[in-house]
Amino acid sequence: xxxxxxxxxxxxxxxxxxxxxxxxxxxxxxxxxxxxxxxxxxxxxxxxxxxxxxxxxxxxxxxxxxxxxxxxxxxxxxxxxxxxxxxxxxxxxxxxxxxxxxxxxxxxxxxxxxxxxxxxxxxxxxxxxxxxxxxxxxxxxxxxxxxxxxxxxxxxxxxxxxxxxxxxxxxxxxxxxxxxxxxxxxxxxxxxxxxxxxxxxxxxxxxxxxxxxxxxxxxxxxxxxxxxxxxxxxxxxxxxxxxxxxxxxxxxxxxxxxxxxxxxxxxxxxxxxxxxxxxxxxxxxxxxxxxxxxxxxxxxxxxxxxxxxxxxxxxxxxxxxxxxxxxxxxxxxxxxxxxxxxxxxxxxxxxxxxxxxxxxxxxxxxxxxxxxxxxxxxxxxxxxxxxxxxx
Numbered sequence: 001x002x003x004x005x006x007x008x009x010x011x012x013x014x015x016x017x018x019x020x021x022x023x024x025x026x027x028x029x030x031x032x033x034x035x036x037x038x039x040x041x042x043x044x045x046x047x048x049x050x051x052x053x054x055x056x057x058x059x060x061x062x063x064x065x066x067x068x069x070x071x072x073x074x075x076x077x078x079x080x081x082x083x084x085x086x087x088x089x090x091x092x093x094x095x096x097x098x099x100x101x102x103x104x105x106x107x108x109x110x111x112x113x114x115x116x117x118x119x120x121x122x123x124x125x126x127x128x129x130x131x132x133x134x135x136x137x138x139x140x141x142x143x144x145x146x147x148x149x150x151x152x153x154x155x156x157x158x159x160x161x162x163x164x165x166x167x168x169x170x171x172x173x174x175x176x177x178x179x180x181x182x183x184x185x186x187x188x189x190x191x192x193x194x195x196x197x198x199x200x201x202x203x204x205x206x207x208x209x210x211x212x213x214x215x216x217x218x219x220x221x222x223x224x225x226x227x228x229x230x231x232x233x234x235x236x237x238x239x240x241x242x243x244x245x246x247x248x249x250x251x252x253x254x255x256x257x258x259x260x261x262x263x264x265x266x267x268x269x270x271x272x273x274x275x276x277x278x279x280x281x282x283x284x285x286x287x288x289x290x291x292x293x294x295x296x297x298x299x300x301x302x303x304x305x306x307x308x309x310x311x312x313x314x315x316x317x318x319x320x321x322x323x324x325x326x327x328x329x330x331x332x333x334x335x336x337x338x339x340x341x342x343x344x345x346x347x348x349x350x351x352x353x354x355x356x357x358x359x360x361x362x363x364x365x366x367x368x369x370x371x372x373x374x375x376x377x378x379x380x381x382x383x384x385x386x387x388x389x390x391x
Contacts, residue, residue, distance in 0.1 A: 001218045004232075006048060016179070018209060021099060044061070048097055062101060079093050105204065108200060109133055109198075123149065191218065252304055254285055260284050260287070260306070261283050285305060287305065303339065315381040318351070325350070325353045348373065348376070369384065
């Protein structure tokens with residue numbers, strides 16, 4: 001789950017990490033009230049969307065006076081911002097962060113995320129803050145500093161000190177930086193974050209450290225433990241199909257292909273997408289119905305897949321263990337009838353009650369293409385979309 005910058009900064013403040021003084025506004029009137037009460041005339045007006053690259057897209061501007069701030073806000077509210085992370089469809093600006101500016105002497109990059117290969121938390125930092133970490137890592141890999149945190153013991157003092165020294169921080173700021181690192185890790189750990197990023201972390205003209213921008217992502221599977229974090233969710237920035245899937249305990253992620261996938265098990269789902277691409281196709285989604293799917297859940301999965309106008313065919317790939325193939329087959333038949341499905345549909349059933357499931361499909365009178373294996377199914381659905389025939 002993602003949250004907005006202003007929400008991330010409020011969490012940083014709760015964990016004693018300094019941030020600029022600012023307020024969030026949803027209307028032009030609120031913007032006017034905020035800028036009128038701020039002590040400084042020069043303020044930052046920042047669009048709040050769930051994507052990076054806002055500055056280059058015109059979503060972050062520095063107003064030199066109150067009148068200019070109100071004008072910038074008027075132009076930003078309701079605007080669709082396109083950044084490298086939003087894609088061509090962009091995201092609509094529904095709220096703004098209005099905050100005081102500061103004089104910057106130096107910018108740093110600091111983040112914590114999960115390294116899935118190491119199965120540990122990794123701290124990433126750089127003296128070249130304020131720029132894209134992806135571009136920086138590609139063009140200047142020597143600028144990147146990393147520390148791997150063993151989650152069984154947590155962040156160690158020597159690691160924080162080593163990072164401070166490697167970033168060439170002024171001596172007077174080493175202790176404040178170490179405090180920020182420890183507070184940041186405590187936030188990361190206690191709130192089940194997957195990413196906490198401060199970019200830039202700046203040294204001001206007063207020789208203090210302050211988080212000028214922040215980004216946070218959270219583990220969806222841990223939200224049941226954090227009602228305060230779940231309350232920050234802005235569903236207007238989330239895919240409607242993914243939201244609908246979550247209501248039915250389905251794991252769905254929209255992709256940019258045209259072959260809908262319905263699979264049980266995350267590993268099998270990823271393998272299914274890989275093999276579709278191997279045969280020249282392009283998956284439209286990741287959809288895992290889980291290990292205890294019912295006919296109703298299968299029907300809802302079909303509805304979600306078909307709500308994507310790019311889908312031109314569906315591949316159902318089921319390996320029955322606890323979940324019985326005949327139950328899935330009944331769900332497929334019911335879903336096909338109720339949705340009036342006319343797209344190519346390939347089904348591969350293997351495992352518990354697979355023969356019963358195949359019998360249900362073959363006797364349904366529906367145009368369902370059976371597959372003997374995952375390879376066979378992938379090849380058949382790709383061929384169907386290219387106008388091929390099947391025996």
